[in-house]
């Protein structure tokens with residue numbers, strides 16, 4: 051990972067002291083253009099980061115994940131293909147505010163994030179929770195687009211309820227993407243986890259919405275899995 055020039059692995063101290071050199075300067079110092087920056091959060095092997103970067107040379111893409119072994123795959127591909135519009139940032143997403151400045155990012159993809167459906171795990175760990183959405187606003191442009199692709203009924207229902215509760219503008223919403231009739235090059239990019247879930251016969255849900263500059267609150271219901279059953283309380 052350390053040999054890839056497209057990979058950044060800032061340590062905790064860098065985050066806590068707010069001393070990351072590329073914060074507010076990703077375009078100036080790394081991409082060397084003024085193109086919009088798009089993040090894939092929980093990117094794993096970075097299929098969306100790579101796939102979108104190949105299609106959209108006029109945008110810059112940064113895959114973010116904590117797991118280096120997975121990220122290595124995407125970084126290796128970007129390096130071998132000499133892709134100028136790809137970077138990877140290895141960090142916990144809880145710290146992401148430390149690595150991007152106000153208005154630096156235009157769009158976010160959440161690709162098969164952990165649903166955190168178990169009651170023992172906190173809902174606030176969901177990457178589409180109000181806690182995370184409010185933290186993303188510190189570096190997103192106004193009315194940025196958020197994409198969620200998931201196999202999880204619970205995460206999908208939870209995020210749709212959050213979107214409704216906050217009156218967010220929905221751009222696309224389907225509970226069965228590949229039977230929805232939506233034909234879109236972008237949506238046909240398959241991630242590693244997506245392929246695994248599809249092989250198990252699970253349908254893929256997709257939600258695309260706008261994140262305005264307002265305080266996001268949790269939905270009224272709690273969407274959790276209990277004793278093997280999926281329930282909505």
Ligand SMILES: C[S@@+](CC[C@H](N)C(=O)[O-])C[C@H]1O[C@@H](n2cnc3c(N)ncnc32)[C@H](O)[C@@H]1O
Nearest residue numbers: 092093094115116117142143161162241242243
């Ligand atoms: C289920 S995998 C999906 C990976 C990939 N997007 C895919 O579809 O194949 C979820 C990924 O999110 C990452 N992740 C989850 N929570 C995270 C967090 N708080 N900070 C950084 N990475 C996180 C995990 O390391 C994991 O790689």
